[in-house]
Structures are given as C-alpha cells and as structure tokens.
Amino acid sequence: MDQNTNKTVLILGASSDVAKQAIKQYIQKGFFIIAASRDIESLEEFVQKSSLHSKVSVLSFDAVGFDSHQKFYNELPIKPHIVVYAAGFLVDNETALKDFKGTQQMMLVNYMGAVSILNIIAMDKSNKNLERIIGLSSLSGVRGRKSNFVYGSTKAAFTTYLAGLRQELKHRNITVNALVIGYINTKINQGLALNKNLVMEPDYVAKFIVNAGNTFTIVPNFKWKIIYLILKLLPESLVAKLP
Template sequence: MNKNTNKTVLILGGNSDVAKESIKHYFQKGFSVMAASRNTKSLEEFVSENSFHAKVAVLFFDATDFDSHRKFYDDLPVKPHIVVYAAGFLVENKKALLDFHSAEQMMRVNYMGAVSILNVIATDESNKNLERIIGLSSLSGVRGRKSNFVYGSTKAAFTTYLAGLRQELKQRNVIVNALVIGYIDTKINQGLALNKNLIMQPDYVAKFIVNAGHSFTIVPNFKWKIIYHILKLLPESLVAKLP
C-alpha cells in the first residue's frame, strides 16, 4: 500500500505544462490531487485523457481574484498536505515597460495572487495535514537584468516571501521550498529566443517538485545551478553587461 494513499496535494495554476506533469507524478505516488485553474475545461480534458478521475479533482481558481481566495480555501473538500503554487504569467520586458496593465498582470499572478492565497493557507492552524508549500520561482528573479527585470522583480518578491514564510512555519514543521527555475519548454516561453542547450522539459522539472526535500532553494539541472551561483556572485558592473 502506498504510504501517500491518504494524502492530498493542492496545485494552484494546475493548467501549466509543469503542473500537469506534476499531477501525473503525484498520482503515481498515490496522492489525491486537487488541481485548480481558471481554465477548468482544459484540466478536465487532461484528467479524462489520463484516466485520473478517481484521484484528481478539478477546481476553479483565479489567482487575481483576491477576494475569492478565502472562500475557495474554505470550500475545499479536504485540506491539503502539500500546496504547489504554479500559476504564472509572462510578457516581454519591452511590453511590460510600455504597457503597465501587462506589468500589473504579472505582479497579480506571480506575486500578489500567491501571497493572497498562501497567506490564507498558511494561517489556518486548524489544518494539521499541512506538511509542505512549494512555490515555482525563477532565475530571472536572482538579479535584475535589463532583458527581463519587470518579470524578474515579481519572482524576486515571490522568493523573498517564500523565504520568510519558511521561517514563519518552521515551528509547525511545515517545509517551504522555492523552485528557482530556468528555461522550460512550455506555453509561457513560446516565441522567445532561448538557448536550446539550456531548455528543460516540463516532466524533468516536475520530478523536482514531487521529490522536493528540506532545502529551501531547489534549482533543477546542474547547468542552471552553475548559472544561479554565478548570478549570485557577479559584481554589478558585470551583471549590467548581461542581455
């Protein structure tokens, strides 16, 4: 009998490519999954195609509708053992600079929505099930770079929030992880000029989510780990020369 048979994971932003692969892996490990997204039709088709009906519930969740988050959480059929925040939104930096509504949407999905719903979840001390919260962040948030600093700022803020949340929840033995991710072959990156040698597949990243350990920062792929440490150590004069 799988030891996770009676455990539940809540995936927020469940329609992303990485989230869908994570659903597969959690399912294989015996978890029940609550997959939440604005696009419930796509998720329902995914669940049907993979015959997950008995173990995967599809829920409507809008990361940007902050006022609905409390009710969304209160109405969950069961309180989760693991929560994954995988919702994300990206526009190119030039558009974000010229169109504040695009920049605001990134802020609302990538950071504000995360803080809103995770605050609700984290402060529910009656949920004795809660073991772990995982947030999907990005290497774009490690240092400000002229090519993507608006998007990067939302991920930097999210990582900082997760770091503090980890400290807040330590006394309850709840682990908080930040997946600091590089380029992935997903819908969000379509049309962008990316180094093909650095692109990861959604299934590869999903395995790091499902097998997250105790470390706060998790950087999938050794190439991206090297880049992560270089970015952390580079002096500002050299960061300014990066694209």
C-alpha cells in the same frame, strides 16, 4: 499500502505544462490531487485523456480573484498536505515597460495572488495535515538584468516571501521550498529565443517538485545551478553587461 494514499496535494495554477506533469507524478506516488485553475476546460480535458479522474478533483481558482480566495479555501473537499503554487504570467520586458497592464498582471499573478492564497492556507492552524508549501519561482528573479527585470522583480518578490514564510512555519514543522527555474519548453515561453541547450522539459522539472526535500532553494539541472551561482556572485558591473 502506499504511505501517501491518504494524502492530498493542492496545485494552484494546475493547467500549466509543468503542473500537469506534477499531477501525473504525484499520483504515481499515491497522492490524491486537487487541481485548481482558471482554465477548467484544459484541466478537465487533460484529466479525462490521462484517465486520472478517480485521483483528481478539478476546481476553479482565479489567482487574481483575491476576494474569492478565502471562500475557495474554506470549500476545499479536503485540506491539503502539500500545496504547490504554479500559477504564472509573463510578458516580455519591452512590452512590460510600455504597457503597464502587462506589468500589473505579472504582479497580480506571480506575487500578489500567491501571497493572498498562501497566507490563508498557511495561517489555518486547524489544518494539521499541512506539511509543505512549494512555490515555482524563476532565475529571472535572482538579479535584475536588462532583458527581463520587470518579470524578474515579481519572481524576486515571490522568492523573498517564500523565504520568510519558511521561517514563519518552521516551528509547525511545515517545509517551504522555492523552485528556482530556468527555461522550460512550455507554452508560456513559446516564441522566445531561448538557448536550446538550456531548455528543460516539463516532466523533468516536475520531478523536482514531487521530490522536494528540505532545502529551501531548489534549482533543477546542474547547468542552471552553475548559472544561479554565477548570477548570485557576479559584481554589479558585470551583471550590467549581461543581456
């Protein structure tokens, strides 16, 4: 019997392209999936088309519906062994600077919603199942750059939160990972002028989620690892010259 047969993965923001691929890959490893999203129709259609209905439970979850988060968690059919926060929202920097509604939505989905639900999950000490929490962050949050610092600031905050949560949960042997991701060929990035040599496919990124180890920061793709290190080490005067 597969050692993961009786284990459950809760994916929050499960209608994203990467999350859907992660669902498939977790199932291949024997996990049962609770797929939660505000976009129930998209999720249910995906589950039916992929013939995964016996291995996936689809639930409604609104990342910005803070008052509903405790009830959502309390009513889960099974308390999870692994939690993946994959919800995300993006508007371009120019729009974010001119229209606070877009900025606010990024803050709400990318950071505040994550902290709200993950605090509830992490602080439930009665859940002896919990082994791992994975948050999908971004290289945009590594350094503030002119082209995307508003979005990047929400991801930077999320990564910092995950780093502290990792320390908080270490004594309970719960691993926390931050997947720091570059460009992905997904609907959230459609219409953006991206370097095609750096764009990753959702199923490729999903492998790094499903096979997460003990390292806190996980950067898929060696090209992005190099970019990540350069961004971390560049002096401010050179960062200011980047787009």
